[in-house]
Amino acid sequence: MTETTRDPEGLSYRALAMLRAVAQGRAEITVSLEPDLYVDGLPCSDQSTAHRLAHAGLIRMPAGGVRGSRVPARLSETGQDLLAPLAPAA
Template sequence: MAVAGTATLSGRDRALLRAVAAGRCRLGSGWQPVLLIDGLACADSAAGHRLVTAGLIDPPDPGRPVGPASITALGWRALGAP
């Protein structure tokens, strides 16, 4: 996955971004962010960390064990939104 150029996002990462954009995801804080989709942990355990590090979703709030996941402006651009 490229951070600056999003052309190399995998299909899985695009699907995860669409789920975050649709409000279906929560993000758990801790030593590595855990992405929950529809209340279930994402099978790709590194997905939350990867998307946060790439700047595509906002990092979790360290004061909350689990909170809503939110997509960043870069994430929206990666999905083709203006």
């Protein structure tokens, strides 16, 4: 990622916030080769980061969506593993 503030894995705070929104079930993704991310129904302001997260395999869309439609975004196993150590202690 390109921002100067990063976590140990090299992701910006913004990218991590996007992953958290996906984990919380607040995000949708378009079925596309360059998937756009929507959080709380609004388009994400940093679609470049959304594209990188999708291409890196951290977020994904369910199979079978219609091209161009918005579907619930899901974290991949890799995305879940990346967020696990950053989750607040219960």
